[in-house]
Amino acid sequence: xxxxxxxxxxxxxxxxxxxxxxxxxxxxxxxxxxxxxxxxxxxxxxxxxxxxxxxxxxxxxxxxxxxxxxxxxxxxxxxxxxxxxxxxxxxxxxxxxxxxxxxxxxxxxxxxxxxxxxxxxxxxxxxxxxxxxxxxxxxxxxxxxxxxxxxxxxxxxxxxxxxxxxxxxxxxxxxxxxxxxxxxxxxxxxxxxxxxxxxxxxxxxxxxxxxxxxxxxxxxxxxxxxxxxxxxxxxxxxxxxxxxxxxxxxxxxxxxxxxxxxxxxxxxxxxxxxxxxxxxxxxxxxxxxxxxxxxxxxxxxxxxxxxxxxxxxxxxxxxxxxxxx
Amino acid sequence: xxxxxxxxxxxxxxxxxxxxxxxxxxxxxxxxxxxxxxxxxxxxxxxxxxxxxxxxxxxxxxxxxxxxxxxxxxxxxxxxxxxxxxxxxxxxxxxxxxxxxxxxxxxxxxxxxxxxxxxxxxxxxxxxxxxxxxxxxxxxxx
Numbered sequence: 001x002x003x004x005x006x007x008x009x010x011x012x013x014x015x016x017x018x019x020x021x022x023x024x025x026x027x028x029x030x031x032x033x034x035x036x037x038x039x040x041x042x043x044x045x046x047x048x049x050x051x052x053x054x055x056x057x058x059x060x061x062x063x064x065x066x067x068x069x070x071x072x073x074x075x076x077x078x079x080x081x082x083x084x085x086x087x088x089x090x091x092x093x094x095x096x097x098x099x100x101x102x103x104x105x106x107x108x109x110x111x112x113x114x115x116x117x118x119x120x121x122x123x124x125x126x127x128x129x130x131x132x133x134x135x136x137x138x139x140x141x142x143x144x145x146x147x148x149x150x151x152x153x154x155x156x157x158x159x160x161x162x163x164x165x166x167x168x169x170x171x172x173x174x175x176x177x178x179x180x181x182x183x184x185x186x187x188x189x190x191x192x193x194x195x196x197x198x199x200x201x202x203x204x205x206x207x208x209x210x211x212x213x214x215x216x217x218x219x220x221x222x223x224x225x226x227x228x229x230x231x232x233x234x235x236x237x238x239x240x241x242x243x244x245x246x247x248x249x250x251x252x253x254x255x256x257x258x259x260x261x262x263x264x265x266x267x268x269x270x271x272x273x274x275x276x277x278x279x280x281x282x283x284x285x286x287x288x289x290x291x292x293x294x295x296x297x298x299x300x301x302x303x304x305x306x307x308x309x310x311x312x313x314x315x316x317x318x319x320x321x322x323x324x325x
Numbered sequence: 326x327x328x329x330x331x332x333x334x335x336x337x338x339x340x341x342x343x344x345x346x347x348x349x350x351x352x353x354x355x356x357x358x359x360x361x362x363x364x365x366x367x368x369x370x371x372x373x374x375x376x377x378x379x380x381x382x383x384x385x386x387x388x389x390x391x392x393x394x395x396x397x398x399x400x401x402x403x404x405x406x407x408x409x410x411x412x413x414x415x416x417x418x419x420x421x422x423x424x425x426x427x428x429x430x431x432x433x434x435x436x437x438x439x440x441x442x443x444x445x446x447x448x449x450x451x452x453x454x455x456x457x458x459x460x461x462x463x464x465x466x467x
Binding site for chain 1: 410
């Protein structure tokens with residue numbers, strides 16, 4: 001019995017296009033060393049300058065001497081195709097990326113470079129003419145990725161100078177994917193920055209968040225028995241009074257405990273993300289973030305001080321810094 | 326530029342952070358400098374057609390910025406031996422990428438650094454690099 005057969009026609013349930021047979025692609029394209037690809041131009045001061053300017057790289061090692069030296073990170077760019085997709089004269093007619101085109105034809109037209117591993121053996125100097133060879137070394141099984149179903153294709157490229165000396169090597173992995181259907185038919189047009197989850201500000205807690213926006217760490221204090229409490233709550237635990245006022249805390253305290261989160265890294269937080277329980281001098285305990293230190297340097301009982309910072313527009317938090325052992 | 330002294334370096338040492346504002350100009354100038362004419366790095370309509378909200382930075386520009394970040398710290402006498410990186414979320418115009426790093430290990434004169442570049446969507450890039458640093462005779466004779 002098939003649900004799909006009985007379901008009304010609906011774009012969401014369109015069958016994906018047939019996936020290319022990976023084994024056929026592997027048999028055809030894996031481990032074929034293709035080349036040479038000849039650089040359009042010798043390594044030149046002009047291209048190095050253009051690169052350094054774009055990167056904001058002022059390292060005098062590149063342009064400071066009589067003979068310019070290329071930043072090693074330029075490696076792959078020397079033997080690229082020109083703007084029309086043409087390789088320089090003398091290059092092989094074979095196309096390393098033919099395999100990527102096979103994915104395109106079958107609807108796996110999405111293409112992103114996902115990883116890069118380059119080893120630089122010797123510097124490229126002004127006047128050097130580079131040529132390269134390229135080998136497809138891996139075509140992964142199908143994977144479901146955040147971008148859509150796809151396969152990772154890995155290329156190994158070798159770069160030589162005019163004396164046939166190996167100057168550098170790169171392993172580049174591309175994801176060829178079938179873009180996942182968007183939730184709406186409109187293409188996305190705005191980039192949405194990921195923000196912290198905002199606290200609920202209500203009758204019993206708004207004073208705390210508003211106080212922080214004004215640079216003050218305000219604790220609830222019972223109007224009847226003067227007991228302090230945190231986090232904010234409607235009623236005093238000691239005398240059950242619902243009448244309260246606030247007391248501005250000094251922000252000084254000691255580390256009661258902490259934990260350091262290393263992985264997974266979830267935006268927008270910085271990692272390692274150190275979460276701390278602080279015993280404030282006033283006598284209540286508060287959970288926050290510890291900043292400006294490494295996890296290994298923290299001890300239970302360390303003295304800390306709140307530093308109220310606007311972490312995002314309209315959201316201020318008491319972040320703590322270690323000020324003494 | 327104060328460069329790190331090899332003999333003073335220790336694993337865990339933090340590299341100063343570097344903020345790179347991500348603009349369309351930055352993305353396009355990097356794509357041109359790296360001879361990368363893929364349309365998604367300069368043509369917003371084409372990028373929209375491939376399901377992304379805007380043009381985005383190409384991997385070579387990311388690589389170049391990482392290289393700059395490493396040698397801004399290690400100095401002009403250093404040389405990058407190897408960079409191994411993975412890309413995460415894209416660098417879109419209007420965002421800002423903060424590069425950070427730390428020394429992982431030191432073997433002979435080669436320093437391994439772990440790095441990452443974080444933007445408003447998460448980690449754009451993370452990886453490891455190996456740099457050869459100059460050995461300073463004065464330092465070693467101390």
